Amino acid sequence: MQTRPGTRPRRATAKSGRPGMWSIRGPLSRNQYWLFAALGLLVPLGLWWIASSGAAVDKVFLPGPVDVFNRLVTWYTEDDLLSDMGISIYRVTTGFLFSAVIALPLALMIGTFRPVQAVLEPLTDFIRYMPAVAFIPLVMLWVGIEESSKISIIFIGTFFQMVLMMAEDVRRVPLAQIEAAQTMGAQKGETISLVIFQAAKPALLDTLRVTMGWAWTYLVVAELVAANSGLGYSILKAQRFLQTDKIFVGIILIGLIGLVMDQLFRLAHRKAFPWLHLRS
Amino acid sequence: MSTKISIQHVGKVFGEGSHRVEALKDVSLDIADNEFVTFVGASGCGKSTLLRIIGGLEYHTAGDVLVDDQPIMGPGADRAMVFQHYSLYPWLKVMENIKFSRRLKHGRENLTSADVEGASGRADALLSLMGLTAAANAWPNQLSGGMQQRVAIARALMGRPQILLMDEPFGALDAQTREVMHDLILHVHRLEKPTLAFVTHDVEEAIYLADRVVLMAPRPGRIDTIYEVPLPAEREQDMKHTPEFLRLKKEILARIRETSGMKTDQGMLDQLNMQEAV
Ligand SMILES: Nc1ncnc2c1ncn2[C@@H]1O[C@H](COP(=O)(O)OP(=O)(O)OP(=O)(O)O)[C@@H](O)[C@H]1O
Ligand SMILES: [Mg+2]
Numbered sequence: 067m068q069t070r071p072g073t074r075p076r077r078a079t080a081k082s083g084r085p086g087m088w089s090i091r092g093p094l095s096r097n098q099y100w101l102f103a104a105l106g107l108l109v110p111l112g113l114w115w116i117a118s119s120g121a122a123v124d125k126v127f128l129p130g131p132v133d134v135f136n137r138l139v140t141w142y143t144e145d146d147l148l149s150d151m152g153i154s155i156y157r158v159t160t161g162f163l164f165s166a167v168i169a170l171p172l173a174l175m176i177g178t179f180r181p182v183q184a185v186l187e188p189l190t191d192f193i194r195y196m197p198a199v200a201f202i203p204l205v206m207l208w209v210g211i212e213e214s215s216k217i218s219i220i221f222i223g224t225f226f227q228m229v230l231m232m233a234e235d236v237r238r239v240p241l242a243q244i245e246a247a248q249t250m251g252a253q254k255g256e257t258i259s260l261v262i263f264q265a266a267k268p269a270l271l272d273t274l275r276v277t278m279g280w281a282w283t284y285l286v287v288a289e290l291v292a293a294n295s296g297l298g299y300s301i302l303k304a305q306r307f308l309q310t311d312k313i314f315v316g317i318i319l320i321g322l323i324g325l326v327m328d329q330l331f332r333l334a335h336r337k338a339f340p341w342l343h344l345r346s
Numbered sequence: 347m348s349t350k351i352s353i354q355h356v357g358k359v360f361g362e363g364s365h366r367v368e369a370l371k372d373v374s375l376d377i378a379d380n381e382f383v384t385f386v387g388a389s390g391c392g393k394s395t396l397l398r399i400i401g402g403l404e405y406h407t408a409g410d411v412l413v414d415d416q417p418i419m420g421p422g423a424d425r426a427m428v429f430q431h432y433s434l435y436p437w438l439k440v441m442e443n444i445k446f447s448r449r450l451k452h453g454r455e456n457l458t459s460a461d462v463e464g465a466s467g468r469a470d471a472l473l474s475l476m477g478l479t480a481a482a483n484a485w486p487n488q489l490s491g492g493m494q495q496r497v498a499i500a501r502a503l504m505g506r507p508q509i510l511l512m513d514e515p516f517g518a519l520d521a522q523t524r525e526v527m528h529d530l531i532l533h534v535h536r537l538e539k540p541t542l543a544f545v546t547h548d549v550e551e552a553i554y555l556a557d558r559v560v561l562m563a564p565r566p567g568r569i570d571t572i573y574e575v576p577l578p579a580e581r582e583q584d585m586k587h588t589p590e591f592l593r594l595k596k597e598i599l600a601r602i603r604e605t606s607g608m609k610t611d612q613g614m615l616d617q618l619n620m621q622e623a624v
Contacts, residue, residue: 240432242432243433245421245429245433246429247446248421249422249502250505251421253452260450261435340485341437341485341488344485344487
């Protein structure tokens with residue numbers, strides 16, 4: 067930049083016209099992002115610490131972060147935390163996978179053929195309003211109290227929402243993409259597999275990511291059914307013995323596992339659909 | 347010249363009862379082999395509907411549409427369609443989009459290895475014809491609107507369609523890009539010799555490209571006037587300023603205004619002014 071006498075060279079500050087992070091939908095650098103994300107996690111942690119360290123607060127009512135961490139360690143060393151986590155992850159992912167495997171072809175059919183939509187959508191809409199918890203007695207009656215019963219509850223809680231959302235993803239495929247294929251000579255099956263499915267894939271993966279979160283919220287409900295292991299079961303048992311710190315560990319662990327899975331889905335999205343992530 | 351597309355007393359009704367819309371009524375038109383026909387007319391006069399019927403994407407409720415004297419049965423590779431937008435496949439790179447028809451069973455039947463080789467040669471040729479060689483490995487959403495439409499045209503041409511149907515393909519492009527595309531599509535028309543049916547809102551575009559301009563009128567959608575374009579077969583941008591061109595443009599614009607049944611902007615303004623004066 068040319069500087070004339072009497073004018074100071076301008077620095078590239080927020081005043082230089084570059085939009086700052088507080089402008090509407092303004093930019094945020096990677097470092098800034100992590101800074102804010104850390105803030106969002108650490109501030110609640112700090113508040114929790116302060117709230118729990120007051121002398122008047124009963125540990126049974128609100129354990130502090132240190133108590134919770136200690137409980138995490140003893141759970142790991144004495145109570146086989148890993149197998150509790152393992153069995154819960156197994157239940158959730160199996161229920162979720164069953165749900166996904168059945169929902170995907172159904173959603174493709176619902177989103178593609180109007181008669182299928184007419185038959186299945188109102189029915190699914192009806193069922194999804196039924197609370198999954200209320201199915202527990204029926205599941206015990208029909209499926210028993212084995213592992214499959216817990217998986218069934220997760221399935222019931224996830225499946226119906228998943229079908230409807232996936233069908234919507236399929237319906238959102240632009241008609242022009244479908245018709246372009248038809249005027250290039252694509253048959254029905256080819257149009258579904260080479261265009262509709264391919265075009266819907268990114269949205270479908272996003273739907274899987276969101277519904278995976280919902281599957282986890284049904285874990286505690288599922289482990290109400292004659293379980294003797296698992297994170298949800300441990301939370302329920304801890305409640306009976308007033309081990310508030312253990313309830314905290316269980317809840318936080320479920321949150322963390324959910325967070326990890328969410329990030330894995332996002333990573334998969336970036337790897338599988340690079341054209342959607344060109345500008346980030 | 348032989349008739350390629352024969353539209354005979356075609357009618358199209360959408361919906362029933364109070365939703366009933368007569369989109370087309372008694373439309374008859376013969377389009378010759380290798381002819382370039384453009385369709386203009388007020389919004390809602392059924393241009394898109396007529397094009398989609400030829401493409402087999404919509405069913406007519408009366409009359410007949412014949413291609414090579416055969417009634418059409420749904421969409422087919424002999425009648426490729428280029429849409430205004432959103433028709434490219436964002437998950438395929440430019441080259442893969444152009445070669446899309448090679449993935450279809452229809453394109454693979456009765457193929458010899460020479461055909462397969464010829465096909466990739468053709469894809470390359472179309473790529474360079476469209477000036478897209480440098481973009482072969484780009485994703486569609488990395489391209490400008492004009493480049494995306496060139497990909498769509500190349501993809502439509504890949505299967506050597508005898509008929510190319512275009513519904514406002516340049517409607518979303520700026521004026522300069524559009525001029526480039528006009529000369530490109532004329533070049534394609536000379537080179538590949540498809541029969542071309544082209545819908546547009548832009549009367550200048552309609553005249554510049556066409557052998558004949560078909561003017562349609564709404565409510566119910568019908569053909570109002572057919573204009574022969576009095577220009578030499580080889581078109582040049584300068585012809586847009588010739589008296590014949592300007593006269594025809596004026597005539598068509600006036601007729602669209604008359605047939606549209608809507609108050610023209612000028613009419614609306616006059617009315618507003620009068621109200622103010624009172
Ligand atoms: N799928 C449909 N269902 C009901 N009515 C329709 C449908 N498609 C078109 N129409 C109606 O048919 C008439 C003609 O529509 P069409 O899209 O062919 O007009 P157009 O000449 O292409 O208009 P534009 O210039 O705005 O694109 C309109 O009145 C429209 O509302
Ligand atoms: Mg239209």
